[in-house]
Amino acid sequence: MIEWSIFNEIFTVAFNLLYFLIIIGTIMIVVLDNRNPVKTMAWVLVLFFLPIVGLIFYFFFGRSTRKEKLIGRKGFTRLIKRPMAEYQAQKAFKCPEDQHQLMHFFRNVNNALPFEGNKTEVYTDGLSMLQSLMKAISKAKHHIHLEFYIFEDDPVGRLLRDLLIDKAREGVEIRLLYDDVGCWKVPHLFYDEMRGAGIEARGFLKVRFPVFTSKVNYRNHRKIVVIDGKVAFTGGMNIALRYMKGFQWGIWRDTHIKIEGKAVYGLQTAFLTDWYVVDRTLITSSRYFPEMDSYGNALMQIVTSDPVGEWRDIMQGLLIAISSSRKYFYIQTPYLLPTEPILMALKTAALAGVDIRIMIPERADTRLTHLASLSYLDDMMCAGVKIYLYQKGFLHSKLIVSDDTLSTVGSTNMDFRSFEHNFEVNAFMYDRISALILKEIFLKDQKDAFLLQRKQWIKRPWYQKVQESTIRLLAPLL
Structure with a gap:
């Protein structure tokens, strides 16, 4: 004893x-x-x-992964050999003088090659985007690369899956990346049917207990489709019925773009880098980077960000863009949980007389994230930032336009998760036409939103303020 x-x-x-x-x-x-x-x-x-x-x-x-690397320098150099040659062969292109610093920053830290001669088409609803996407896929001859955070087993997902299976049976190479956490609820059989037809489908950073549980916080939020290396799609839309149908209480308002031109090289590079991370296969053949002529007048960079490496590429680029704005800076985002540098930049620009407008949904798909977003509004309105609450449905659009010279569409939200933890991708455009098109979209949506008045906002119930401030403490995790 x-x-x-x-x-x-x-x-x-x-x-x-x-x-x-x-x-x-x-x-x-x-x-x-x-x-x-x-x-x-x-x-x-x-x-x-x-x-x-x-x-x-x-x-x-x-746990931080900032000191890790997705791909070695030698492998990446091989991957971008053709895009780099095309970039160097370009004649001197004209970049708006006030955006030169931003373009140079992305070129320096992100290896984002700027290409002129691109054509873009903008979609603001899921149905038109899906129709255009399926039409482009049906014309594929060599390869189709797809990367989505969510690829649901629902009528929309099955419709696209069946088309992909048909193309695979025609001999077209198809590679699909889906986020393992974003697609947790999707049955394995859904992807197994694709694999059975010859489609290479991989889950990104699979979370398997207990080995890779530390990766659960680092998710691939990118939306990329590249067809034959010549046509690409990117933006905020995933593959699911709700992106077409919306909710009972309103539409799903989003922004997506189709790109034709050498800027497609950037999306192809992003996809093949992610494919290497998952499959450990480095695909560098020139067949995936075909020669292309000029399609339009858009000057573009494809910029990625991720939780590895030394810099927060897209967040730091937005800091430059906000600080460089002179007349206006318009933002659409479903979630507004800005990091301290972004928050300070927005307030500083507004105090300096720049017309800063931020549009968020009046009602969101995630209550906790929405409550945390609301906690930032009073502070920004004090500095002169105009806040618009979209009322027609859920605003999932990630759109920014400034001074009729800069615009961007992509997967990046204005929140901690996108800036710090997610794998994201945005197309940055430096031409007047693209900026005016997206500006018009913002102003049209503004008619379906109301301008929040601070005098009324501060009168909201005290318990709501407590909820917002409490949830805000979890902002880095939301």
Whole structure:
């Protein structure tokens, strides 16, 4: 009995010591990571006062991957050999003078090659985008590359799946990347049917307990389709019925674009890089980067961002764009949880007299994220930022336009998750025509929104303010 008691005491002491060392070790890792001091202190406090919960949360959501690399320099150089040759063969193109710094930044940190002579077509509803996408796919001769956060097993998903199976039987190469978390609810049989027809379908960063649970926070939010290396689609729409049908309480309003021209090289490069991450196969054949003539007048860069590497490419680019704006800067986003640098840039620009307008949905698909978004509105309105609440349905559009010279459409939301944790892609356009088209879309949507008045906003119930502020503490995780 005495021996058992001694053994029990030794075990308890050893367990407590090990537990203490794990907590202290984790705190030291957080501190030595040299993150934002506010984030670091938050993690330290959580780990100190709620050690068990803190360790679980840190394991899932806290570990940084910024020092990792998706692909080696040698492999990436091989991948962009043809696009680089085409880029260098271009004659000097004309970039708006006030956007030169932004273009140079993306070229320097993101290897985003600017190409002129592109043609774009904009879609603001799911049905028109799907019809155009399926028409382009039906004409494919060599390959089809698709990458979506969500590819549902519903009438829309099955319709596209069946078309892809038909094209695969015709001998067209088809590769599909879907996000493992975004498609958790999709039955395996749905993708197995594609694989059985010869389609190469892969889940991105599969989460398998316990080995890859730390990857659950890093999701591939990109929407990319490349057909024969000549036509591409990107924007905010996934493959699911709700993107066509909307909700009982309103439409689903989104923005997507079709691109024809050498800017397609950028989307092809993004896809093939992600394919390498998942399949470890480096596809570099020139067949995937065919020679192309000029299709239009749009000067474009395809810019990606991800949770690996040293920089937050798209977020930092937006900081340059906001700071460079002189007349106006319009934003559409479904979620508004800006990082501190973006928040300060928006307020500073508004205080300097720039017409800053942000449009978000009055009602969103995720209540927690929407509540957190609302917590930022009063602070921005104080600085002169105009907030519009879209009332016709759910606004899922990720659209930005500024000064009739810059515009961008892509997968990036104005929130922590897109800037810090997700794999994202945006098309940045530096021509007047593209900017005016997207500006017109924003102003048209503005007619279905109302301008929020601060005098009325501050009168909302106190318990709503408490809810918003409490949920805002979780902004980096939403």
